[in-house]
Amino acid sequence: MNRKPKNLFKTTVALAVANALLAGNALAENESEQDIEKIEVTATKRVTSIQEVPLAVTAIGGDELVDMQITDILSIEKAIPGVTVASFGNNPQVILRGAGSAGTTDIAVPIYHNNMYLPTTGQALAGYMDVERIEALRGPQGTLFGRNTFGGLINVITKKPDTEEFDFGAAITVGDYGLLKTEGFVNVPLGDKVAFRLTAADEQRDGYVENINNPDGDLKDSDYTYVRGQLLFTPTDDLSINLTMSHWKDTGNGSLNWAYKAAGIPLDKNDPTKINAIDGYLDPRMGIYVGCEGEPDRAGGRSQAGNVCAGDASASIVSDPRKIDYDYTPIRELEETAVYLNIDWEVANHSLVLNAAAFDYQAINLMDAEFSSMASWVDGTYGTTKSEQVDFTISSTFDGPLQYTLGAYYFDSQDPDNKSAYLFGSLTESWYAYAGATPETPSWAYWNREGRGGTKSTALYGQATYSLTDKLNATAGIRYTEDDRQSQRSNSLAGSLGWGNWDDYLGPELPSFTYVDGNGDALPTEVGKDENMDYRLGVDYQINDDVMVYASYSTAYIAGATDAATQKLLDPQTNKSYEAGFKSTLFDGDFRLNGAIFNAKYEGLTTTAFIEQGDTGVAVATQVPGGSINSRGIELEGFWDVTDDLVVDFGVSVDMSEYDEFVVNAGNLVINDSDGNPVKPIGSEVIDGGFGFVMDGENTPYTPDLTVGVGVSYFFDLGDMGTIKPYVHTYYNSGYMTNRAPAFFGEQDAYAKVDLSVKWESVDGDFTVQAYVNNATDELIQTYTEILSRARVAYDYAAPRNMGIRFGYNF
Template identity: 25%
Template sequence: MLAITAALWEKKAMHKKYGFLCSLFILPFLPFGQASAQSTASGAFAIEEIVVTARRREESLQDTPIAVSAFSEEEMDLRGHLNVNDIASATPNVNIEQSSNTSGLTNSPTVFIRGIGQQDFVINTDPAVGIYVDGVFIARSIGSMLDVMDLERAEVLRGPQGTLFGRNTLAGALNLITKRPSTEAFDAKFTVAAGENGYSQINGAFNIPLSANLAARISVMDRKRGGYVEATNYDDLWLGDDNTQAIRAQLEFAPSDSTRVNISTDYTKSRAAPSPMVAETLGNGYGDKNALVAASTMQAYWWNVSAPMQMASFSGLEVCKTLAGQQTDTRCMGQVHNPGPDVYETTAVWHDIHGVKDPDPTNKVDTLGGALVIEADTNWGTFKSITAYRGFESDFRNDHDYSAILLFTNINDDFHQDGRSQEFQLVGNAMDGKLDYTAGYYAFAETGTERVSLVGLAGLWVVQGRENGVIPPTSTVPWAGSTGMNPKGGARFQRIVRDIDNTSNALYGQVTYHFDAPFHLTAGVRATEDEKSFDVTIHRDYCPANPNSAVQPAGGPTSNGDGFIAFDKVTDVCQVSTGSAKWNEVDPMISLAYDLNDTTMLYGTYSTGFRDGGFASRFPDGLPDTMPAFKPEYVTSSEFGVKTELLDGSFRLNAAVFDTTYDDMQVSAVPVAIARGTGIENIGVGKLSGVELEALWIVNDNLRIDASVGLLDASLESVVGGGFTTGGFKIYDQSSGVTCTASATLRCIELNDVVLPYTPETNYTIGITHRLPMSSGGNLTTRLDYIRNDAQQFKITNQIDMREDAYTVANISTTYNSADSQWALTFGIRNATDAVYSTAGSFSTGNGNSALNLSRPRESYLRYQHWLGN
């Protein structure tokens, strides 16, 4: 059942958890850590050295003094990973969900690391977690739900990475490294999979030597997964499906022993139904969903836009002013349109700009990338140039009322972005290897357009009171004059065109000095200059003389002859506004590492990061006189860690403790200057601290156990001005003398009771892998993953239906590996316990409706893999 309760949960004391895991830091000092192990790992399972590039140079994972998790291709195969979302489940304090809370698009992920991330998808909001493919930054959330196709490894860097990776990595970075072409020999890998709920997948990767110094590599993928939330007002529409095809091609040329040139391109096509959102509360998301919504007329709502819509009575029918009517009469708006006990159903209907039911609301995303990488070994070190392009085109929509009645439909029918970057790097060493250095210059430029059409209730209202099968009769509410339906902006059809033109330039450098004693001191700095230009144009079918007037002029928009408002005339420009800003930031870092012995390193790191500021995006009632803006946010973090291998190298333990101060924190909220819609606001100062543990134990030749644990203590330390009011909620600091009086239109949250979004106190994963040798010479490998996530909120305003209780997921697989290592056959079950939980939530302050994004149910699959030339 959905994890919704009637009250906020209390914060739990965490000192016992911290004390337990902090005690693990003393393990390297205990006698058994230096003694011979009782058992050694050899044969089938072994701990191998992992090489990472988390600091822009190749080095061992165990020698890298930052919190980083790394997954090889073999490890991702073993765990059954399909995309970056799966990688997050195996990494402490990392949360990647497949859909944002408002886009309606499954290819626009919500990404958080250590409680810092991005929830909004609009074109002028930036990520807090940088996602990189072969060193190329992906600037927008749309199209960043990447597959693990033909990856050499995936690295998850936790904590601010402002020095080497730059802006918008204040939470961390996801660094994906694909396999490169090789001239050594031809090899190929094929994967064919099929399973429940329409799952099928075909992957192919081919390495093709063309000459002694030229090779190509081609990777292709085709994946389909059926949806799992039924849209009951359609004949055959299931939300949450997946229909993705991808291709990647590379050509690598080595004109000399010291020079390498790599040209790559990739294309991904995604076609899918809207996100699997199901209504939780219709009409009264502020309180008890089973309670009567206070009676009001439609006119009262439009005059009081900061209050809940109280829309259950909007039709004007007396029956809709009763609890029974709101729960049983389909002409009313309320829980009657909520499917009820079957949580995998929705009555949502998607509409086009004419207010007509869209028979095929397929979301479309096409992403394209290309890069030219030149590497040259010089007397000064390795010089590297990365010239890259990444962009996407998309067309998608979302039903923001989550019901059969048209209250608010959001149609992004043209959302595209083009990003170009150039980076120069120099990586080398001096002083007989005592000094390592990295220096670089980075330039980035992007342009993009988001054209979104907003079709709302008043924009589709019947001019003459004509009744429609879906929309309730409205003759009691006239259209024109001072009693008009929408006195704050003309027709409730609006097209907003958002254009961005952004640039970023940075210089960075980092050095590590290796002392004679076992100390390694690292220091770095990055200077960044960012410029943003943001243009907003609002088109409407009808532009009143004063778009922000309290009373709509008489006459209103024209009918199209069928009793409905005509929506074809969208060329009228009602308002235009422009915002521009420039920031100059400096991000320093310093780290000291100490080699306790050959297998144990202790380190401490201080680092910083920032995320760009920007401008408001949504203007339901027209543009204000001045474009609302928000400031950059900043993070400073201290981290102490240990990386060690014990028991003669059969047990690896990496642990970190961190403390982060989060200044000018950006949150997804209703902008104060607009009072409606969703945007970004600087709310105050946050504090995030925690512990992370990753362990791998080779018990014997045929048994390994791995685990990751994340503990997080997140709090809002102060709020702007002592009190922050957003969308019918007020967060206030009682200790500063600010008070709050709750009412029917205002909910009060004391500062100390605020739970920050996506900050579960505990998350952990335990994996057990057993290998059984067979008489055929092959082996049977069984894998169990047990994943646990504590309760978490989805909104800073902490609505009772915008949270998820703790949940547990188990994944199981059994693989037969052939004796010649040329093929493998896997049977697996994802979400074996059939856990039902939500991963994102959306709440509309305009209509009181709320919805949750549901996880996939239990699904079994069969996978065959074949290797050639290995």
């Protein structure tokens, strides 16, 4: 019985990108005699030592995902040094080496599923079921991957059908908060050339956040189903065709849109009539603070949330961060249907791989807009994303000093049904434009608009490695990209339905918008095109059988937004990144230590500018290219078999990312004085007629200076009774900002989080029972901070301490 983990946790390995990187590493000549784990590379089916890959990549095996209770993208950061996940609403965002922390017009660190790019971050909320491994690739990867690998990527690889034998497995997890999760798979060979694999799961869980006003409005719950079917056809030993269809749906209340927990208004400590987001204090209310006897009125807050001085309980805030007092029951539905095709053909000493996918993703989220128990306002978003993509590569597999990969990629999300909107509505007849509104039938605001559009992108790319000597290899890659972006803005609701037709504004169905003018002609469509060349250069040197060093330079690009005036794309975002690292295997193969240093320069990031509107003298904040970030740091990963039974894994990241040039709009912190004139928020500056924070030299959000993760496991052999493996994982984070502004309330302090588990496994490995406690120290961890209108602050937090038991059979 193998009592060691089937896959190394947090071990650097190039799995999907190895087409070009692995071939030139003189694998046969430099193969160590030590017991270094071998792993099957997806694209080439070539077995090689993971320690000879000149690239910083973290891989997490499917078994380790289960052991560490990594069930989705929101729990992955503890396993990948340097990764932070900013979570709010339905939009998880991965930040890696500073990329994604600020100002890109598309996803900076995308999620891939089975080598296919997910065009919206919400699609990454799908849970991890029947997963082979997850790969986190750092730095630009455009010379080997399809799209938008600006700062790296995370690739989720699922298990494939097997023609060899019938197999099945299942698991049931029960836990606190009413958790009941069932999942399983079945693999059915249909002859020696065809196999079918079905994977399914269902999860029900009560909310982590209690709504004391409305039990149906608890948040952070789960109501989730998932099913995936795969059909594998292998007509010859050299040709495989795999067709996959998946569908998942989540109708839980979720986390609202921007953040779920009202926190208060940031006031100046010496003058509560002024907003001070720099070093003030939070006045715990969402409502207004006027008419208070013996004291001045306090700034900020919404009248629709009540008046604190009038004794309205709805204006105040429940102090417990895990409790809310909201009246509205959220409406939330996420749904995705996806089809994947993979064709892998080994012919004429080459590997030809075709990956294609089509996605249909829809999301709607309506929430309590004033964050109170008053039946007042709702707001939210909805959107549809339909897309298709094809990625074709040719990789050499013959022996020789030169190895290469050539690829072509096509992406299209310009489906006419791709629409999205921000919605605002009233639950009461607060004024004439909301006539007929009730909590059951909200009246949508007349100024609501919808937008539609999408992107077409084509790319040609290639990468080659040449063995200069039996120890020294050189790598070069190039990518050419063309992007075509379109966007069209609808009429307002008043323009679509007619001003004053209030009955047509009533819900609960979503409103319908028009895209034609008064003459019946289509409203203008903004169209922009751009092209770009990216590069990669690298060298690696095998010092001896146990130590390899490498260095690389790579670039990346994201197309800018469409300029309405010029009908062209604005300047793109760019990344110029340097990396140097080493791979080492010590102590007779028992200790693996890998490290990398990096330096990246992100330019053209979208930052705030203030544009004067005609002759009015009024400046309106808008996002324009021009910001920049410097990112540099060190990453270390290790795995140590201390004894046959004791295993230690660890990861360390030092990240010194900071703004180079960047301005953050202070708009939502601006409050008018008694004469109706805007008051400059404390700490902000007057910039072109508007108020903003100059962030030059400040740390970027979601980039802690230091993170350290250490896991320790020990195997107890019970003989015929199987084994027991306790596992302790400790994660330290030095703290970070959760908002781009330098606000005191956006600081997440340093914390240390501990996860515990103990797993029993039968002698044959078929049966397992695992008890776990996630966040055993019950740390309160900010994942997002939002500054709402009239200086109101709201937070989103990661999951509290939670525990459960998982019973598994062969799964």
